[in-house]
Amino acid sequence: GDQVEQSPSALSLHEGTDSALRCNFTTTMRSVQWFRQNSRGSLISLFYLASGTKENGRLKSAFDSKERRYSTLHIRDAQLEDSGTYFCAAEAYYGNEKITFGAGTKLTIKP
């Protein structure tokens, strides 16, 4: 079954607001990555986490270090250029080397 569940599937926000995207994992994960896909289809790597938190400007991501079964991406003071589809991708702690993607969160930032 699906190992990576993303929520929400879509989100519409006004500029300047804050948001949180989440990925739940049905099994313990070794690492998680977050990507943004723009309107042209390019996937841009935002964060790679094996544990803990990372921050880059208005973006901050966390990976539950204890249970290793969820990750969050926080966007502070949303801007129009933050619009896009956000994907998380996780590597299972046990088993083969496959990285499994979530179905994505489509984020729309309105003026």
Add this chain to the structure above:
Amino acid sequence: GGIITQTPKFLIGQEGQKLTLKCQQNFNHDTMYWYRQDSGKGLRLIYYSITENDLQKGDLSEGYDASREKKSSFSLTVTSAQKNEMAVFLCASSMGTYNERLFFGHGTKLSVL
């Protein structure tokens, strides 16, 4: 830095046709991947390769072949294109296989008439 180049950017095929997509990376990464993305959906793994001449099946390998001719290149073949099929194929690479960050190419958009 490095870059992943996918060719062609757009591919139009006929039903039943055999189609080949190519991917080159200059990161000197060991592992390369092919993913398929259908409209509005996430990415599904077709094949990956952890070193030259290695091939590992993903969840969606049926209907595809792949070849890791050398460390820097990984090609994907659609063995028989399906009518009205439309998807984006994304190539990625990572330094190793565990705990490694993925880097993506810009994709090949396939349309089958």
